[in-house]
Amino acid sequence: MPTPLPHPTGPRTYPALLSPLDLGRFEVRNRIVMGSMHVGLEDRPADAKKLAAYLGERARGGAGLIVTGGFSPDRTGRLTPRGAQATDRALRAHRMVTREVHEADGRILLQLLHAGRYAFHPLGASAGRARSRLSPFRARRLTRRGVGRTVDHFAEAARRAVDAGYDGVEIMGSEGYLLNQFLAPTTNRRRDRWGRGAEGRRAMPLAIARAVREAIGEDALLSYRISLLDLVPGGQTWDETAALASGLTERGVDVLSTGIGWHEARVPTIVTSVPRAAFVEQTARLREHVEVPVVASNRIHDPEVAEQVLTDGHADLISMARPLLADPHLPAKLADGRAPQVVACISCNQACLDKVFEGERASCLVNPRAGHETELVLRPVTQRRARKVAVVGAGPAGLEAALSAAERGHVVTLFEAGEEIGGQLRLAAHIPGKEDYAQALRSWRMRLAAAGVGIRLGTRPAADDLLGFHDVIVATGVVPRVIDLPVDGGPQVISYADLLEGRAEPGERVAIIGAGGIGVDVAEYLTSPRPSPTLETARWTTHWGVVEADEEHRGGVTTRPPGSADDGRLAREVHLLQRKETRIGAGLGRTTGWVHRTELRHAGVIHHRGVTYRRIDADGLHLIEDGAEHTLAVDTVVVCAGQVSANDLADEVRAARQGRTPRVHVIGGADVAAELDAERAIRQAVEVAAGL
Structure with missing residues (x-):
């Protein structure tokens, strides 16, 4: 589990914050x-x-x-x-x-x-x-x-x-x-x-x-x-x-x-x-x-x-x-x-x-109604018009769909095959610097309980189990894409999910196949200082060179690069590879991407662009880069080569209902797996719930 963030001790009352x-x-x-x-x-x-x-x-x-x-x-x-x-x-x-x-x-x-x-x-x-x-x-x-x-x-x-x-x-x-x-x-x-x-x-x-x-x-x-x-x-x-x-x-x-x-x-x-x-x-x-x-x-x-x-x-x-x-x-x-x-x-x-x-209207990833209050409206329903709703999958899309439907007055049951909620967001909370993502999951748990959502963990419903509902919202998310690459011994090959869940231990020389958002996260996970500077302000300011703003250091910042001090960064050789010729991390957010790219640069992560993967064997990962064949002598290959939608259940329910209820809605990664867009997934969940 992600390292819990320290909280000030004391009762959950706020006399200072709420005083006039x-x-x-x-x-x-x-x-x-x-x-x-x-x-x-x-x-x-x-x-x-x-x-x-x-x-x-x-x-x-x-x-x-x-x-x-x-x-x-x-x-x-x-x-x-x-x-x-x-x-x-x-x-x-x-x-x-x-x-x-x-x-x-x-x-x-x-x-x-x-x-x-x-x-x-x-x-x-x-x-x-x-x-x-x-x-x-x-x-x-x-x-x-x-x-x-x-x-x-x-x-x-x-x-x-x-x-x-x-x-x-x-x-x-x-x-x-x-x-x-x-x-x-x-x-x-x-x-x-x-x-x-x-x-x-x-x-x-x-x-x-x-x-x-x-x-x-x-x-x-x-x-x-x-x-x-x-x-x-x-x-x-x-x-x-x-x-x-x-x-x-x-x-x-x-x-x-x-x-x-x-x-x-x-x-x-x-x-x-x-x-x-x-x-x-x-x-x-x-x-x-x-x-x-x-x-x-x-x-x-x-x-x-x-x-x-x-x-x-x-x-x-x-x-x-x-x-x-x-x-x-x-x-x-x-x-x-x-x-x-x-x-x-x-x-x-x-x-x-x-x-x-980017010149677009702002909203909020965890509250897509922000800035859209007149357009995305969750109107309450009367008890007589309440529908029985099943939500399958407790990633961000499923959590928000279940919550929004229940807050409108529908009767909602949330099914999750695993023993914990969170999906891809739970994996992201393992990344140093993203510890707060676990706080979002705690918030969802409490709001689901308050809204009366029935939660069934460790349950993978079959199509027949869902025929008694008026609506089934399929939010079963994604599974990591399996790469079509010959493997003949050599480095261990693991998925990013295995790595972040602790089911596999990386070696000292790692190649990451795929340099999208997850690949960048995995590179930071493999190289970031331990414990995370995010959890200790003094270490973080040293890490980024924030100092007293005086004549010697005008603006309160040094010119040395982040992480150049001895800050506990993991000494690991990491290669980050992508098929595209574009700059690694180019698709990251405007206000956050530069932070990740800076961290990777000063961690010494080696970038490879425009590569073609050939095979994995006892010598390592074979690839073509700049027209020449190379071999990376690594002991671990982490696959972050995208995801595919896991949405078979939707077709199974449609086939089993034989023209009757339930209505089937597919949202989030189960609908579109590209880029794991949590903002789109959560907005789609609220839109579906608003239309029930």
């Missing part, structure tokens, strides 16, 4: 902030109704304070050519957003975000003429007059937001956007009043804070998202950040919301391999320096961790953006004593941030 807090301008009902996360509903005024439904559900679920996705104060600062901008037209449509939140007794801020050189269009502008790795366009240098106009635009946009009913605004000064670009010497080399030393570099953020405070008046809340660690060479020092924080509060900022790392930083800050609350000591340091409330963020997705952060005095509020994407009713469940039923965010980024960076 007076922010000066108004009181919030608890310490839970839904931090800013762009979902793609912000960009068009026509989507205001969908945005209202999305944010309104989080307000009804009990979030104390909600911050919208970022809205630019002007055209120059838009993230994309048609990106969100706080225009009169857009914010008139947002009256329904603020009304929806206020009717649920919530509070909401509009975030003002200027992309700077992150703009994905030719109008972008920054402190200097430069291009970031996130955009193909080179930003122009803002003139002195242009800086002044930008300050005015922030103030005007803030005024419009308050007029639209927002309780205030948040100024985005973190993550490497425009204000962060003015603050860091690596991007601000100006010689005028908006540069020329640390005081000049912070002049623009301070001017914007003052102008926005004057524009929104005394009753509205002003939050500033401040970068505590830039994590890029040439970033800010701690002393500069502290001076900025003092200046912001002097100019009327009510709350400091903390951000960690630029989007182009080469240190992960939010993916699942980052330890829980990894950067909270930085937040605590800021809280000691200022007298306004401070919001902690980054990988504080577990309510128990959040409670501990508050109890220890490290912060005043907790930002839980992705957790509230996963479960909009998280605060209400904590208040009602249903904490074990909270839908666990696994910080995978697959359906949220990866989608945003």
